[in-house]
Amino acid sequence: MGKQMTEMLKGTLEGIVLAILAVQPAYGYEITARLRDQGFSDIVEGTVYALLIRIEKRGLVDVEKVPSEKGPPRKVYSLNAVGGEYLDEFWGTWSFLAERIEKLQHHIENAQKKGE
Template structure:
């Protein structure tokens, strides 16, 4: 992924994580692995964990500590109603922005 790709992704990564959690509850590494499988190959785990801390502080997820066979308990994140509302707003904003960008591209050709 190039520098421009990385910079663009930073602006939407919270929405991407919320979208991943809309599919099912998960812990940080599961989210990272899922997103990597979906084409976000250059994502660093630390980036995802920072976003999870932020969305937890904003009360967009519910968190449950689940025992792990390896090491300390894992924090499993579940999208709550506020998180679903935030995700819906993200998709609305994304759609509007995508439409505007497409219009710019079409006018430039």
């Protein structure tokens, strides 16, 4: 993954993880696996765990310790009401930005065609 992609992903990964948790509660490794299933193959578990700590501290998720067959209990994260509100805001912001970027891209492409 290029540096530009990494930087853009840093700004959106929190919303992406909350969107994953909106579908179904999960523990860290499951979230990483779901991200990879969605094409975010370069995301490492350490990045996800650090993000989970941040969103837990911010009160965006609820955490339940669930017994594990292998080792200590797992922390299962689920989206709570505050996280749901944050996710709604994320999608609104994403839509706004995506629309503006697409308009800008078309404007630049049209300007370049006229200049040829």
